[in-house]
Amino acid sequence: MTQSVDQALQAFAESHPALPLAVAYSGGADSSTLLHACAQRWPGQVHAIHVHHGLQAAADGFAAHCRSTCAALQVPLVVAQVDARPAAGDSPEEAARRHRYAALTQQALQGFERPMATVVLAQHADDQVETLLLALSRGAGLPGLAAMPRHLQRGGLDWCRPLLQVAGADVRSWLVERGLPWVEDPSNTDARYTRNRIRHQLLPVLEQVFPQFRDTFARSSQHAAQAQRLLVAQAQGDLQAVGVPPQIKAVQALAPERQAQLLRQWLLQSHGATPSAAQLRELLRQISHCSTRGHRIHIKVGYGFVVRQGSRLAWYNP
Known part of the structure; x- marks a missing residue:
């Protein structure tokens, strides 16, 4: 079932995440909500990492906004600059994702006075639906249909997505109600990107035809994830053998x-x-x-x- 931001953060807190934690903070609405909510709940235990991809003219402005917000919240921030340009034949989105997660891992473990235990990511229920629809459009197998996990362990860190059951509109409403600022990424409205066309053209239609689509699509992804875990267990056994x-x-x-x-x-x-x-x-x-x-x-x-x-x-x- 979809949740409010406060319900989602309460459920996340009840899971007793390992502290200290770092928020992957872009300065956009989603990560701004997550940063403010986490800073309120775990004062002194929250840090922020901003990945500067260097792919847009506005990128310096994003970093400046993040520095200002974190200073006001007294949240330690590191800005990691990466060269996210894709190699020949590489997907630009995949290259940016790979560099982003590498930077988040490195900074979470080495960028602060003490290593972080958890990194929290701000993807929400609409992002999960978009990920599933993109996977379907590409003919993906179970790993793609499983979409994004709420929790995984990788590189010596816990990675969590506390807002994965919160609708995107509710994430923004949480900020608006509190009068909190964020920055808009110009690329989010660029219709050349399939994800943006899904977000702006397809999701409103799904809302009309299948009002519960966030919940039902999430259940399908959970079924795929369960089946994928069984296959991974078998593959790991085979890998040990070969x-x-x-x-x-x-x-x-x-x-x-x-x-x-x-x-x-x-x-x-x-x-x-x-x-x-x-x-x-x-x-x-x-x-x-x-x-x-x-x-x-x-x-x-x-x-x-x-x-x-x-x-x-x-x-x-x-």
Whole structure:
């Protein structure tokens, strides 16, 4: 069920998040709500990280707003500047996401006087629906349909999304009711981005036709996430059996479906790389034909390449 901001933060507090925590703070409405709400609930335990992507002329203004707001709240802030330009053939959105999470991880662990235990992200229920619809539009499998988890552990940190059951309009209303400022990212209205077209054109129609779509879509994502956890558990067992990095002959001995799941798990777990469906098909094809000592495997996966090194697979980022 969708919640108000206060209900969501109360539920988050009752889960006893590890402190201190850092808010991923862009200066926009969503992260502003999360920052103010967390600072009120855990005074002295809240920090903020602003990732300066350097991709927009307005980026310096965003950082200045974040510094001013955090100074007024007496919340320690670090501004992490990253070069988020995509490499050749890389998705701009994926490159920005990868650099953002790398910066958040580094700053949460090293950017303050003491390491953070938790990083909180401000995605809300509308973001979750958009993520699911984007996954459906791309023909995604279970990982995509599972959308965004409310909680995960990665890189020595807890990552939490306390507002994931709050409608986007309610997040902004919380700020308006309190007269709190935020900055608007000009790219949020750029119709060249599919996510923006979903937000501004499709969600209002869904609201009319299926008023409970946030709740029902979230349930579908939860079912997909549950099934994905079972597959991951099996893949981790297979990965232990074939070794890390994987022995090619041991991979070939598995059924094709288990090969695919194992390779996804290895690439994500060891290298943070996610193959497209076409890349995975080609990798499986090359592995199936690898029957001689001189057979070569070389295929782009994510932002790097899978290659053969002796009897094993390897991945490298050139």
